[in-house]
Amino acid sequence: MKRILVPTDFSKHSEYALKVAAQIAKKNNGEIFLLHMLELPTSGNDALSSSHDMPELIFFKNAAVQKLDDMMNASYLDGINVSKIIQFEMAFDGIIKNGEAHNVDLIVMGSHGASGFQEMFIGSNTEKVVRNSNVPVLVIKHEDESFSADHFVFASDFSDEIKKPFEKVINFANKFNSHVHLVNINTPNNFKSTRVAQKTMDEFMSSFEFKNFSTHIYNDINVEKGILHFAKSINADLIGMSTHGRKGLSHFFNGSISEDLVNHAKRPVITFKI
Template structure:
């Protein structure tokens, strides 16, 4: 792991993500890229070609650059190589474009989640990045004073399509020398016998150099609730999950378990796109 991207809107949620990113960077001697997307008011954005708008745009940009420099000077970032980036773009599109243009190993984002009508129609920028990013995304939901990953929950159906992201998850697990808890959530609509589930997982992990791990089947009414309840029972430090990155009507009707977890779980969530 060499480069960690941390988007910030200067909120407390972003600050919590920066603190976690700093701890990961120190442990692995990584560079941090702090990026702020300067979303201009609609009327100003429409008038960008006009000369009168340029001074005001530059003022906003300088203010954002000054704020990033102040963040860079915080004590917990001392000794870490930090690069500041300000871009004139929408939050989600700007972050996604930057990811495509640069080789990032991890994205760390803060989130306050979404609920009700906002969750259905708007969604958060964090969950949009989770849906589309081919780089692993670590979502921080609450302030963590001493970020340690000792106990990871990885929930899956252990199908063949997740083998590539599963290797990335193993690399992350080994990086932190964490214990890995594999779990298959069985619901009324996706019931499997214990023997059948064990065979699926045994065959799946046979292709990997596995660290210390355990496997359990957990029964619940739905997958999201099962993952959250199981992670709480195991006192997990991190929930890991693979996402399909659905978009458009397919995403609207099928939904996304990873986005539900980003919105509703209180523990950090690490997502890998299939």
């Protein structure tokens, strides 16, 4: 977690994310890229098209620079190398592109969640980043002056396709000295006996040398509720999942449990792309 991207829209939730990113950076001797995207409406393909006068563009950019400078002067960033980035681009596109351009290994975002029609048809930029980012995305919902991941819930079906992203889970857990609570959620529509579920988890973990974990089988009416209820039952610090990054009709009809968690969980959520 040496190179951390923190998108900001200057909201209190993005500041919560920056404060957590600062704690992670200090713990890992890392650096932060603080990103603000200026989403100006356009009449063409270029954000700097003739639909905006140059003085207007300069005004918005200068205002953003001043706000970023104010954020970078916060005491909680003392001793951290922080780079500010301002671009004229749609937020989601800019976040993904800057993550790749700066070779970051973690994106930390704030979110207040989405619901109703907004959740179904529009979704938040955070959801879109969770769905598409190739690096882990940590979503922060509330202010946390002392972020920890002592009790880290990782929910999965523990199939073979999870093994590669699980290497990143182990890397994260080792950096935070986390005890990882591996949980398989049993639902009426996808029921496994305890014996079968436990065998699947044991065989999955036999591929790794990681030892700081425990296994759990939890029954609930659906996977999302099962994860939330289990995390609450052990007072988890963090919830983790792998995401398929489904798009188009497949995503619309099947949805994404990871994105639902990002919207509905009160605890921090971290996602790892399959």
